[in-house]
Amino acid sequence: MKKINHFIDGKEYSGQSKRSGDVYNPALGEKIAEVCFANSDDVEQAIISAKNVFSSWSKTPPLTKSRIFFKFKELLVRDMDKLAAQVTEEHGKVLSDSIGSITRGMEVVEFMCGVPHLIKGEFSENVGSNIDSWSMRQPLGICVGITPFNFPAMVPMWMFVVAIACGNCFILKPSEKDPSLLILLGDLLKEAGLPDGVFNVVNGDKEAVDCLITHPEVSAVSFVGSTPIAEYIYHTSSQHNKRVQALGGAKNHMVIMPDADLDQVADGLMGAAYGSAGERCMALSVAVAVGGIGDALIEKLQPRVQALKVGPGNDPDVEMGPLISGAHLAKVKSYVESGVKDGASLLVDGRDISLQGYENGFFIGGCLFDNVTSDMQIYKEEIFGPVLSVVRSDDFDSALKLVNEHEFGNGVTIYTRDGDTARAFSNQCQIGMVGINVPIPVPMAFHSFGGWKRSLFGDHAMHGMEGIRFFTKLKTVTSRWPDGIRSGAEFKMPTMK
DSSP states (O other): OEEEOEEETTEEEOOSOOOEEEEEETTTTEEEEEEEOOOHHHHHHHHHHHHHHHHHHHTSOHHHHHHHHHHHHHHHHHTHHHHHHHHHHHHOOOHHHHHHHHHHHHHHHHHHTTHHHHTOOEEEEEEETTEEEEEEEEEOSEEEEEOOSSOTTHHHHHHHHHHHHTTOEEEEEOOTTSOHHHHHHHHHHHHHTOOTTSEEEOOOSHHHHHHHHHOTTEEEEEEESOHHHHHHHHHHHHHTTOEEEEEOOOOEEEEEOTTSOHHHHHHHHHHHHHGGGGOSTTOEEEEEEETTOHHHHHHHHHHHHHTOOBSOTTOTTOSBOOOSOHHHHHHHHHHHHHHHHTTOEEEEOOTTOOOTTOTTSOOOOOEEEESOOTTSHHHHSOOOSSEEEEEEESSHHHHHHHHHHSSEESEEEEEOSOHHHHHHHHHHOOOSEEEESOSSOOOOTTSOBOOEETTEEESOOBSHHHHHHHTEEEEEEEEEOOOSOOOOOOOSOOOOO
16 A cells, blocks of 8 residues: 655655544545654654754845746646646546646746746835835745645645745645645656755645744745635634735635636536536636526526536546545535425536446546525535535625625636726625636636635735735835934934935
């Protein structure tokens, strides 16, 4: 049985804890590895490793850091097929989606290759007579990332790439469900020239998390996951004087206006609702049909959902793989049952799917509900599975009201041919990421992003310039050199003149 260790001080580390967790191939439903679970002593080893190298790494010239990330990017391209296969084996998503997710993470690497420019300070000459002032951004110290199972490459790279390029050391606690990829990335960072101890991986569960987010040597915590855990991470870390960004859950809507191109809408919904089996924080799980467009939308969608090709992610003809675990499969099925019980119309039921040779896999087919209302559980809660709910709305105002009254404010998109409608919607919706005729409005690495309301706890969004601000602290210097003329002490607030 394969054993997945921690990655500390540039090498694999088995740890002192005797606890471990099971890792599955979700397509087969079979256990394929055991992952070590860290205790406080193991966490301390990672802290010591990072602390020992922080002083020298923080003083490393930005151009040297840039060259390491240029090399890291080359290695990601070189090993893309191997990395994607690892994601698919433990997560289950189709290979093309695995490659796409790693590529999106690699875009952050490409962005941070420009770190010499990105962390430049500002300088003002003669803010007063012979007085200059300048600002600089300096690293925080040891930063921690806690990441979910659904994007084992992309989400960690949102965090550790920015943090390390800014001069910090980083300890990552990935999901215990698919942790192998992070050991591979640690090896690639080392091969790229990153000093030992700058990047560490500590595997585990709540015990490891609590040690990390309360440790006095940790300066910042970055998290992506469900809203209850995001809120816990935010409050606990803040109480221990950490800087925190914690991205939580989502219930992303697509608002479909009567003038929308329904073929584009149906294609967009298929990819965004059922891609990665709906296990995306940006999955579109609610389609709001405005005016009388609902019947035509269902006519387009239903046969597409029924024809969805489900199977193991390494099959090139498959469009949707399995869910991550048996427990999550049961949870998603319970949501479907809840929708039926609450009176929604289940037009496509994927619960009874069976695949020859993969009978034990954690598979569910695409599910499509119509006539969903805002008081139903399947509308209010994040399902994190391939379940799409169609809600009928009379007009633009009521559709906007639906979006704005939901507790989550992660992502939303509107499909329309009318620029005034699109402008009004993007201006008035209370959502952090907005798409116009775009199914998944996740911006590129050089733009920051994050949700609103109960989808984000903390003041800073992810990567881009917001990420740089999160992983650095501002220092401002005001300087005057003596000219030999002494004017004596002043006891008033200094002003520039």
